[in-house]
Amino acid sequence: MPDWDAKYAAAPEGLFGNAPSQYVRQIMARWDFKARSGLCLADGDGRNSRWLAQQGLAMAAVDLSGVAVENGQLLDSKAGVYVERTVADLVTWQPSKQNFDAVFLMYLQAPAQTRLAALRSGWQAVSPGGWFVVEGFAKAQAAGEAGPGNPDLLYGLEELQRALAGATVIEALSGRVRLDEGERHQGLAEVVRFAARKA
Numbered sequence: 001m002p003d004w005d006a007k008y009a010a011a012p013e014g015l016f017g018n019a020p021s022q023y024v025r026q027i028m029a030r031w032d033f034k035a036r037s038g039l040c041l042a043d044g045d046g047r048n049s050r051w052l053a054q055q056g057l058a059m060a061a062v063d064l065s066g067v068a069v070e071n072g073q074l075l076d077s078k079a080g081v082y083v084e085r086t087v088a089d090l091v092t093w094q095p096s097k098q099n100f101d102a103v104f105l106m107y108l109q110a111p112a113q114t115r116l117a118a119l120r121s122g123w124q125a126v127s128p129g130g131w132f133v134v135e136g137f138a139k140a141q142a143a144g145e146a147g148p149g150n151p152d153l154l155y156g157l158e159e160l161q162r163a164l165a166g167a168t169v170i171e172a173l174s175g176r177v178r179l180d181e182g183e184r185h186q187g188l189a190e191v192v193r194f195a196a197r198k199a
């Protein structure tokens with residue numbers, strides 16, 4: 001597993017840049033997405049939660065790396081927004097609130113047990129009618145340049161569909177897209193994108 005603290009310590013201005021994921025922007029632009037509160041899991045130094053806070057959502061975020069969370073708090077202050085940031089391991093973390101209008105899990109690269117725990121606890125935190133949005137490298141990206149190069153840390157679409165079997169699926173896609181996610185993630189990559197709502 002990567003040493004995330006070391007990676008974030010070397011990039012205090014944002015490990016994956018300061019712009020949000022393209023998929024977060026796409027979801028925000030939907031006519032039927034009207035979230036007023038959100039939670040970002042494995043949020044790193046917070047490019048996604050910070051941007052969502054700038055759009056007016058009341059945001060909370062969780063990440064394993066204490067350095068990422070500290071960097072995120074400084075970047076939030078510079079941006080003039082507040083995000084309630086928590087350092088926690090998603091394997092054991094449980095949401096203290098279960099009423100977020102939208103929960104985002106973007107680019108968690110972790111073993112299957114961690115991915116499943118994040119999907120389960122993230123889903124619990126979604127309010128009725130709320131959204132759960134997941135994006136990450138697909139297993140096929142193990143052969144590509146971006147990402148950890150280990151298929152065991154990457155997603156298969158079927159695992160999302162299985163873990164979130166009770167969800168109303170809005171999009172469940174796996175394929176090749178041209179990424180523009182900071183300096184580290186540019187160019188074609190195999191990703192999964194999954195958006196679902198709770199009844």
Ligand SMILES: C[S@@+](CC[C@H](N)C(=O)[O-])C[C@H]1O[C@@H](n2cnc3c(N)ncnc32)[C@H](O)[C@@H]1O
Pocket residue numbers: 004016021041042043044045046047048062063064065068088089090091105106107108109110114
């Ligand atoms: C590739 S980064 C993505 C960060 C952020 N979501 C983004 O898109 O900029 C993966 C993040 O997952 C976090 N992470 C890895 N394992 C975790 C775990 N068990 N619990 C919480 N966060 C974890 C890392 O600390 C890292 O910040």
